[in-house]
Amino acid sequence: MGRWLLVKVLVLIGLFVVSGGRVIKMKHEVEGPVYNQTIVKILVEYASAVYMTDLTELFTWTCSRCNGLTKGFEMIELIVDVQNCLQAFVGVSPDLNSIIIAFRGTQEHSICNWIEDLFWKQLDLNYPGMPDAMVHHGFYSAYHNTTLRHGILNAVQRAREAYGNIHIFVTGHSMGGALASFCALDLTIKHGIEDIQLVTFGQPRIGNAAFSNYFIRHVPHTVRVTHANDIVPHLPPYYSHFQRKTYHHFAREVWLQDIEVESLVYSVEKICDGSGEDPSCSRSVSGNSIADHLKYYDIDLQADSLGSCKIVMNTSTTRYHVDDSGNIMLSKDHLSPSFVELNSLVL
Ligand SMILES: *[C@@H]1O[C@H](CO)[C@@H](O)[C@H](O)[C@H]1NC(C)=O
């Protein structure tokens, strides 16, 4: 913990010195969406449920987080990339009459280690087809180069065949927010699906200013929720003077603040400007809290049990498919629950 604190302090001092509080100006052709708290409060419950480790309960939507505002959710596909410790699902929300795609954040023993790593993430990949747009290779490939993408595209196609061209919401918390962002962009650009709505919670930065500019043009209905002093939205660091080389958030941030007045805590929401790096939103605070990262709108956003990449499944009642790499897919057709073929497997 000592080393971690020192690193953080040094980087924050560095940040302060280099950035000098300036903001990179970006041009915007599309106005940001109106933030709808009713919808976002439903989505945060999906972002929380996707952390659950019991796959049987999650797949049958009977888990402890599978009620409340998400009641009645129709699961279509649950994908677990065991090798890379990733989890996501696709299904249909009857209340929103929409497809929901949710990505889990990191499920490590120590969230501190994961956050510490974020300080050093390089912009090391040119986003294909976007001149000057750079992103972090690790986040990019966690979506593009794992089982997730294929499973999700497949499920979205099946959902649209069954339900018609209903709306799509993509959501995720922390690293899950980073993956959700790449997914929303992919669905828009490569698959021509319009009007995707992206809502992320406490996500890190994923690309540079050029990337953010493209992003918001392609996925204009984006809400990036940040909470109080949550440290993760401050990472990887933002340096206003290396425009091409620095990370830069995309708009539209909505910053949740907890304001204490005479021992009462009020929750205040600030809809931020269209720059992505509004200096009066989360950037106005030092951002050093892990606790603020793990709770949004009073909903827990972390795994329900400790341990790296733990998977719990009742293999006697749950039918599933395991691919050559040991990744698990649970699929359902909404009309007549029929599962993809069952391989012989050892868990
Ligand atoms: C927010 O979304 C809900 C659910 O779709 C809808 O009923 C409500 O009218 C929306 N509110 C605003 C202000 O658009």
Ligand SMILES: *[C@@H]1O[C@H](CO)[C@@H](O)[C@H](O)[C@H]1NC(C)=O
């Ligand atoms: C994709 O993943 C494979 C295996 O994990 C790896 O060998 C390959 O280099 C990755 N490709 C990219 C573009 O990241």
Ligand SMILES: *[C@@H]1O[C@H](CO)[C@@H](O)[C@H](O)[C@H]1NC(C)=O
């Ligand atoms: C698995 O499901 C069967 C049938 O419902 C039940 O009898 C058994 O106790 C379950 N096992 C676990 C570990 O939950």
